[in-house]
Amino acid sequence: MSSDSSNTSPANQAIGTMRRPPLSRNIDVSTLVDADKGLIDRSIYTNEEIYGQEMRRIFARNWLFLAHTSQFQKPGDFFTTFMGEDPVLVAMDKQKNIRAYLNSCRHRGVRLCRADEGRTKMFTCTYHGWSFDLAGALQSVPNQDAYPEDFQKENWGLIEVPSLAVYKGLIFGSWDPDAEPLEETLGDMRYYMDAMLDRDPEGTEVVGGVMKWQLEGNWKLAAEQFATDWYHVNMSHASALMVLSPTGKGPKPEVVATPGRQYLSPKGHGAGFPTHPKSRFDAAPVHEYYDYDALRERLGDERVEGPLTTGHATVFPSFSYLPVNGSIRVWHPKGPDKMEVWAWILVDKSMPQEVKDAQRLYNLRTFGPSGIFEADDGENWSEVQAISHGFVTNSVPLNFQMGVGSEREDGVYPGTTSELYSDAAGRSFYRHWATQMNTPAWHETQHKTAEDQAESDQ
């Protein structure tokens, strides 16, 4: 973070002359990612210093998913989450604006709100009793008389997430006060996201409850897989495909060899989807509910036959979704070796209750901690991570070469696409990751002398 907190709302003006000397060095990661040849060095999943640099240059910089707008109905509704490892409190203020704050008391830093969600008028710290209102302003300080005369409550409001934006119900926040507009960052990715978010003119909502679980595995293993990896489906999920298939014996060869496309964004997002009409794994009541003619009119034939069939996607860096399962999730980093998954169930607002129920049950039985697909994904990630600290193991690069050179504009789907079975979006995910890791973030370039910069980049 910058030394003087000027990244925050007017409630949080600079305090005194506090400044931080460089506490960490920045590692040049350009030789750890070869996005052209499709090679990734395993240290990016295990190294503590690289992880720290990710906190500074990936998570403190990018638009990160916070919550869904349907979680906030009335002033005072709040939800607590994380941006990277920073605890964040998302709340609806009196004017019904959704705002987000660092969930840490400005006094001695205790986590201010310890509930996962709820409704309140005021957030009162349980340590010394400083109270903050829904606009983040410090309202009361016990024994305030004992503070010097120049102590002013308006200087000690909550640190606000300066950039907040909503895309079709999804709330994203960024610590960068001059963040590029969310819609620009998403770019063509919006076309693919809309296959999930814009099926219903009324939009989407989340079912109550967020499934949360921790597992061994670097956060990128999951984010990258959801961006680029249809390839694993037939092997990793063989047992799930078997019980889901009408014959009980698994999908037919022509379904396995399904054609499809994979979108890759220069900003690290990725989405893959089959374009075979029978390659779909949706809940029967949901499938029967949809009026496909209306969807074709609304979203276009190509989108209904592609991104809407089934598929996977990641919005860089750590938000992923599965359109037909109605799963939206965040991979919270918890150290290089661990991630915490938070998964919501998304449904269309206009769906009748029984269709919402069908979508919810299909979601939690396929994905989520007891889901028949999820379990096998988690096993893979934790097994990659479990052996990654072996010195020799760690020094052998991983292969991301599927579909090298296949990236092109296909004339149907927006942006650059590759084949369904391809690592192209993975390569672009890591290319973007490396670029950001090697580029000072907003908090490094503001209020810093050239000398500081030279020292921290050495």
Place this chain on the structure above:
Amino acid sequence: MAPPNNTAPADAAGSAEAVDTSFEQSGELVDAELAYRVQQFYFLEAELLDDGRYADWLDIFDDDLFYWAPLRTNRLRRQAALSIGAEGEAAYFDETRDSLAWRIRRYDSGMAWAEDPPSRTRHLISNITARWKSQNELLVRSAFLVYRNRLQTETDLYSGGRTDQVRITDDGGFRISRREILFDANVLQAKNLSTFF
């Protein structure tokens, strides 16, 4: 496709709360002989799970089973009533007998990698209380501590409680028609739930 969710859970959900007040033993603990039989029933269930005999395990449930494990959230004290997820919300399990059978079939495919090689589990069941609910139904609460050891050193502990609605069959056996599982966890400290509780 044959999705497992043709039956909405509400259809299968018995009501653990609806106690027959005209039944005079309602709410009373069962006698020692019945308590012993209930206890053995639960210990045998644990054996089936630890032996991986899931298809046999399924037979302890009635056809209209509602098997449910809601999420647990941290709430402000005045909103503590909301700390256990409601029916119809996201859940760890929200199952019918059919959907459990479907999950079990996956293990028999030989390709369920998350349990291949299989984990070692020990279901420890205790704190069993059995109360009369109606003429031929019991309300049984129990606690569990499930230890899982996987591959070399991977270890998980699942702690929780269960509230079961248990029917006494004509031959004096038991069938569970509703099971509510409360894990003592907010963020699940395990990479998956690939055993049953």
